[in-house]
Amino acid sequence: MVREALLTSLLPKHLGYFEGLLSNSSSGWLAGTALPTIADFYMAESFLALRSNLEAPDVLAGWPLILGLIEKVHALPAIKAWDEAEAAKTSNL
8 A cells, every 4th residue: 555655646646756857957967067967876876776676677768857967877887887886896796
C-alpha cells in the first residue's frame, strides 16, 4: 500500500519537478549553469539510489531528462574514470 502510493503518487510529483527543471535548462544541468553544480552530482546519485533501493529498475523510465542527467554526470571524465576504477575493483573480487 505504501509502496504503491510512493510509486503512483509521491514519486511522479517529485520526479516531475526535476524533469521540469531540466526541461527549462538550456545546459542540461539542474541549475542551468554552464558546468555542473553540486546539485547535479547529488541528484544523479540520489536518482540511482532511488532506483536501487526501491528495487524498481524502471522507476525512472518515464523521465528521460532525469536519465539524461545521470548519463551526463557519469560521462564527465573524472566520474567516468572513477566508475571504471570501481568496476575493475569489483570484477577482481
